[in-house]
Amino acid sequence: MMKKVSLQDISQSLNISKGTISLVLNGRGDEKRVSKKTQEKIIKFAQKHNYKANQLARGLSMGKSDMIGLIVPNISDSFYARIARRIERKARLHGYNVVFSSAGESKDRESELIQSMLDRQVDGLIIASSQKNENDIKRLKRNKFPFVLIDRHYPNIKTNYVGVDNIGGISAAVEQLITLGRRRIGFVTLKPGLEAIHERALGYTQTMEKHGLSIEEGFIKELDYENIEVEISNAIKTMVSSPTSIEGIVFATHYLTAAGLRELKKLKIRVPYDVAIISFAQMSAFDLIEPPITSVIQPVDELGDKAVDILLKNLRKEVKDYERFKLKTELVIRKSCGAQ
Template identity: 35%
Template sequence: MAKISIKKIAELAEVSKTAVSFVLNGRGDEKNISKATQDKITAIAKENQYQANHIARSLSIGKSFTIGFIVPDISNPFYGKIARHIEQFAEDKGYSVMVASTNEDLKKEKKIIDQFKARQVDGIILASSAPNLSTLNITLNKNLPTVLFDRVFKDSSQSFVDINNEEAAMQLTETLINKGHSRIAFFSTTSYLPNISDRTRGYKAALEKNGITYDSKIHFEIDFKNKKEEIVNAFSSIMNTEDCPTAILFVNNVLASEALWCVNTSFTPYKDQLSFACFDNLDLFDYSLPKVSSVIQPSEEIANQSVFMLCKQIEDTIGKEGIQLKTKIINR
């Protein structure tokens, strides 16, 4: 019952702690512990259901085999799916994962990172809410292996797993254009995360390429803290105008699903007249009206690469690496 330690096993087996440690770590042969002694030790360990104290081990070897996974909101299925895979890949490599949501709050993000650092995580995988590189660098803990994903500053000194946001945004905008839309509103956010900027560029590039003039009157920058209200306002302001947009591009799934809800409750007449498109798929887009075309990020591969890069950093102290993964567009 009472937890048994290496010391107690040593006493019971009448050998030294050292011997017990060697044997239980499978280094008995290597360390010239006789078969008889090894058997005695393993037998006593089994009998007493010995389980190594991972914390003591961590302290001793200076490694926790724990990684931190930090995202704006773990309940967003986009992050949830990645979390699931991160967890799996991490486990394969002997790591456990602690998760935390920042709620898009940079102060909280910093607090979490510091906390994780104090808890001696070996590294973190982070979708940061930092609006620019210098803020990110203040937030990040130098010397802590880090892989950025989803919100990536390529010119940072950190490793990253990214997608080509600009190109994807272009393609996504063009699926709308190809459906015949020429008046396409754009809902982005006030906080200018790097992915948002890239997506914005992609949107504008697609318009230009197709001879459509960018109109800032139908480009809305939504403050996440007031998103419900601001989305309603945005709809009110455009829906009754002469040149009412026939399609809307959203910079992420949160805005799109909020807008869906808004259209389905308050602006129902527009349900059938609008086409939506956004980044980061949600299952509900299969069923919603308007249907939402979306850019789907390869969550398993993001997780795989993130863990892989992080482990490389942890184990070999390898420098910065970056990778850009392919996205897929779901045209609905």
């Protein structure tokens, strides 16, 4: 087998510095005023010996790695997994590979991952932030490093951002239950912290108030993300028992919906006859179980595509300002809400 020729081999054979050889092989000979004779000499030698540049070394010399970093809270979550697949597919069409990592809603872990990605010379970043990491986001912005925030952002920091219309999505869910005659509607959500969760709560309260429906004590259940399995049991028991007697429940996330459905089944509560159910976001099984679950569908493909499009425009320096998009959701009506 023919020995692979390295940059060092070419340098020793031609008595030309590795830096000059690298510039020529990466098409920057004219830019750096390397003589035509020297350029031809290097190129002919490289072709004769079938020289193939190491991609990482090539990236470092050109200031380009053809890699995009993607940081999400949990890559195993179906929502982020689908976004990651879409981003990877879109990026590959444009010649980029994607490096994935999960930060687990940890500010420190997110900060470490951002630095790790930068150390790996990624060309740009797509981040679903913990929303606790303003310093790193400001640093990326200050250094004019190309990045796009998805799903979550910092309202007071002007950055590229692609998210969904959380308020409109929850509002559509509550409106659907009201249309079907439900008046005592509960809302199961997470404890405040993330912007998306705040917006979904706002969508619920605004729609209830718009229709003159009271939000009684016990109608809203805010659960601890780290203790959902324990807290969901008490929440559902309270909501379906007198004097609360909820007629419908809107769940703020797909995993809250799944946990809530398990508790309703344990209590032998019939969906939708006793309690109607709507989920913000869905899991793949939601259209297969009985009854199928009415869900607010997030435009995952559009979100992933838009994030990559914005990042590519920034990498090509085609934009002077930041871009922000809130994409519309779609309410997919199935039997769980009481619709026939």
